[in-house]
Amino acid sequence: MSLITLVKERDxxxxxxxxxxxxxxxxxxxxxxxPGSRRFTLVGTAFDYLxxxxxxxxxxxxxxxxxxxxxxxxxxxxxILHDAIYDPYTQTNEYKQTDQTRAVERIIHKAKCEHxxxxxxxxxxxxxxxxxxxxxxxxxxxxxxxxxxxxGLTHEEDVQDLKQMISIAKPQYFKARDLCLLNPxxxxxxxxxGGADADLFLDDTLIDIKVTTKLxxxxxxxxxxxxxxxxxxxxxIGDTTPRxxxxxxxxxxxxxxxLFTFQISELIEGAAFESFVIWFQERARQKSAGPSRTM
Numbered sequence: 001m002s003l004i005t006l007v008k009e010r011d012x013x014x015x016x017x018x019x020x021x022x023x024x025x026x027x028x029x030x031x032x033x034x035p036g037s038r039r040f041t042l043v044g045t046a047f048d049y050l051x052x053x054x055x056x057x058x059x060x061x062x063x064x065x066x067x068x069x070x071x072x073x074x075x076x077x078x079x080i081l082h083d084a085i086y087d088p089y090t091q092t093n094e095y096k097q098t099d100q101t102r103a104v105e106r107i108i109h110k111a112k113c114e115h116x117x118x119x120x121x122x123x124x125x126x127x128x129x130x131x132x133x134x135x136x137x138x139x140x141x142x143x144x145x146x147x148x149x150x151x152g153l154t155h156e157e158d159v160q161d162l163k164q165m166i167s168i169a170k171p172q173y174f175k176a177r178d179l180c181l182l183n184p185x186x187x188x189x190x191x192x193x194g195g196a197d198a199d200l201f202l203d204d205t206l207i208d209i210k211v212t213t214k215l216x217x218x219x220x221x222x223x224x225x226x227x228x229x230x231x232x233x234x235x236x237i238g239d240t241t242p243r244x245x246x247x248x249x250x251x252x253x254x255x256x257x258x259l260f261t262f263q264i265s266e267l268i269e270g271a272a273f274e275s276f277v278i279w280f281q282e283r284a285r286q287k288s289a290g291p292s293r294t295m
Contacts, residue, residue, distance in 0.1 A: 019272055022225060025215065027215065065184070164259075180201070
């Protein structure tokens with residue numbers, strides 16, 4: 001189970017629809033960067049990495065965590081690790097070297113070098129863009145147990161796609177005053193739902209990143225954002241002390257260069273939200289305990 005799985009449950013989606021108002025996205029913004037290929041998921045994941053690098057550069061105090069791709073060489077459930085043995089002294093898994101592990105090692109090492117060079121210079125190079133595309137090829141290993149047959153190979157149209165999308169990103173959208181969390185989790189609350197990591201949190205605003213051609217707020221995206229807000233009420237986002245208030249949430253539409261946000265207080269009153277969090281937490285416990293049932 002994950003948060004996405006949970007909010008797709010019919011009774012959970014129905015409950016959210018009953019107690020939360022739906023924000024209106026009425027902006028008329030043109031599609032500035034049409035897709036260069038049909039590798040939509042790959043490019044979307046690669047842009048998530050690239051935008052986090054971009055945000056880290058304009059917010060040097062940003063708190064990042066280990067890349068999902070790095071788990072391919074450390075997580076005991078990684079599909080490319082064989083006969084891994086945990087070393088308590090180094091707190092790492094000693095694994096058998098294979099062609100796949102060596103390829104992943106090269107990709108991650110190069111990506112770290114390109115990341116560090118970008119943070120220093122601010123230059124978006126083709127090498128940086130190919131590196132995030134390769135990182136994006138590794139992510140499905142950890143999220144779905146799938147190994148990309150083209151691991152380490154990239155396509156020029158995808159490189160250009162990323163270059164155009166990052167060129168229209170507005171720094172004022174992503175400049176934080178005090179707090180910037182990249183790909184944060186929600187402590188024990190993430191464990192409660194079997195996994196939950198948001199894209200971005202800036203000061204008091206939770207942002208989901210979408211690389212889609214349509215400027216629409218889908219119910220699934222809205223429900224996921226509401227789920228994150230509920231998780232923060234259970235366990236602080238990023239394990240931050242004191243617990244941050246998520247006053248706003250929204251979506252950054254990367255192909256439009258547009259950030260849409262809304263006030264949480266406009267969707268639900270405080271007392272009703274507290275009741276929802278209690279219901280949501282209990283529903284998550286039931287879901288993790290066994291087969292779902294309608295409430």
